Amino acid sequence: MPLKVAIVGGGVGGLTLAVALQHNPNLNVNVYERATELKEIGAVVGLAPNGLRTLEKLGVHEVLTDEVGWRNKNRIPMIFKHWKTGEILGQDLNHNVPEWRHQFARMHRAKLQKALLAHIPPKAIHLGKKAVNVEVDRSSGATVTFSDGTRVHADILIGADGIRSGVRGVFVPNHELVWNGDVVLRSTFDYSLVEDLKDIPQNSSHFTGPDGFFFGTRIGSDQFAVTASFTADPATDPEFNEPVWNAPASVETLREKFRASDWHPVVPQIIERVPWLRRYANVAGRELDQWTFADRVTLLGDAAHTHGGAFAAGASLAIDDAYTLSLAFDEVFPPTQVFSDQAATPELIARVLGLYERIRRPHAAKVLALVHQGKASAHKRFEQTRAGNPECDADFRKRIANRLDPVWLTEHDAERAFRTAAAEDLEDRRRASRGLAVQAPQARL
Incomplete structure (x- = not known):
């Protein structure tokens, strides 16, 4: 019998994960969304090359079209202009994006949602399901209680329910936004x-x-x-x-x-x-100390990294989270091999979630560190302005011109990062089986 995977949250991350897991016969995937109908929430959404390349690998080709996503004709993802004069102060540039379909694309969020839904069986989407509690047992799985009184038991629970995640709130109740x-x-x-x-x-x-x-x-x-x-x-x-x-x-x-x-x-x-x-x-919010709980529950997208939409990277980050988690499932429970209930042990499930978190959490931590650094600097400038000492134009121009190049984020290769980490994980397990010490991650750098 396939492992039951419950995804709480039908946003970009949750739907992408559902798409990514559909091909694996070892998994029975269902999405539980609090909204009573799946309609547009928000407005424009941007997909960087990393997110577009990942969706292409998953077969969601609709978002690669010019009808759905606008791509700047000059192939420059973003132009920063002086608020008063219109002079160009800085630009975000591509480094290795030769294909037009992978250029940074901006689209209505509803178009992205529609494209993802087209690749998910309707019977796998359950609406009007607001999670209010989670009970978890490492040996048997997790049970979600919804506001309508229904309960669902799953072998694995994914909290993809946004920046105000109810799933995260059960395990990290003091996480402050x-x-x-x-x-x-x-x-x-x-x-x-x-x-x-x-x-x-x-x-x-x-x-x-x-x-x-x-x-x-x-x-x-x-x-x-x-x-x-x-x-x-x-x-x-x-x-x-x-x-x-x-x-x-x-x-x-x-x-x-x-x-x-x-x-x-x-x-x-x-x-x-x-x-x-x-x-x-x-x-x-601050960086979470962990994303995985009792080896049965993990977080994804804004639920895992509460970065507040910085760098217009939220959608692409969630997409790469989902893809990485799907690769971890395929690594431990290959689609070409059918696992029995007895073979799908808690230890194997722990390996899936551990591999995912090991790869994605440090990447998200870098985003959060920059977010909080930027917020602190902005607050300081605001207080200086209130005190009658605003930033001069020369300093302002210099600050914008010296912005951090976001290529590490926008052109991140989630699959390459996964393959590297999976090889290291395999080597660790081989060493452990021979009674040898496992290398510390720092030693591999």
Whole structure:
């Protein structure tokens, strides 16, 4: 009988994992999603080359098309411009992305969700299932209780239920999400609403200011997306005292915060065409000490690394998490070999989850370290501005020009990282079987 794998959360990470595990006859995979219908939540989503290459390996070719995802014609993933003059201050560049279909793509989140769902049997998706408790036993598996009173038992439980993960909350109840005061406003709409504007960006443009930004970009399906952010000051912005997620917002807020007298002319011109807005708060938490619990439960995506959307990397990170976990399953329970209930021991399951965490947690830890470093620096600049000592333009330009090259993240090869770690794991087990000491990871560097 196949191992029962329960995935809690039907977001990008959970759905990608369901797609990735479908081919393995040793696994019976089901997804449990709290929403009563799978509809778009959020707005634009960006997929970096790493995420696109992974989805291609999984056969999700729909997201590689120009109809679904917009790719900048200049092949530059992101352009950072001076908020007032429009001068280019810096750029994110590709290092090894020769194929057009792997260029950074921006799309409506619903398009990505639809593409993933097309590769999952409908009977494997269960809606209206909000997890409220998890009980786990290393010898027998995990039982999830849902808010509707139903319970599901699984051999392996994956918490892919987002940054406010209920699964994580059972095992790490004190994990704190901290808001640094950033208010994020988002919208997507038909490109026809802005196409007549003289300077409308055709390549993704990040108008960057000392205390905020305005990002405008074409996205797939002939749409345009806006993401704007500013830091709320409780003294002058009492309406933004509390963090909210996916709440209605007024376009007037955009007009007020990005006035024509301060920002490049195209910014207020775009704002005048924005039909609606939703408001979000960027929150982030510390690095988790562990992702796996009782060798039966593990975390994936935002549930595992609460980085708050930094680097526009959330979707691609979750996709690579899912792919790595699927490779770990294939390594321990090869699809070409059928395992009996007795053969699928807790020790083998522990090896799957341990291999996954060993590979992905250090990668996510680097993201989180940079997130918290950036938040601390931004908070310091904000306090200096409040004290009447704002960052001068020369220092601002230098800071943007010296941004960290994100290639280590956007072009990360999850499969190569897995193959290296799997070979090391095999060598460790061979040494252990011969009674030899296992090499410390540092010794392999």
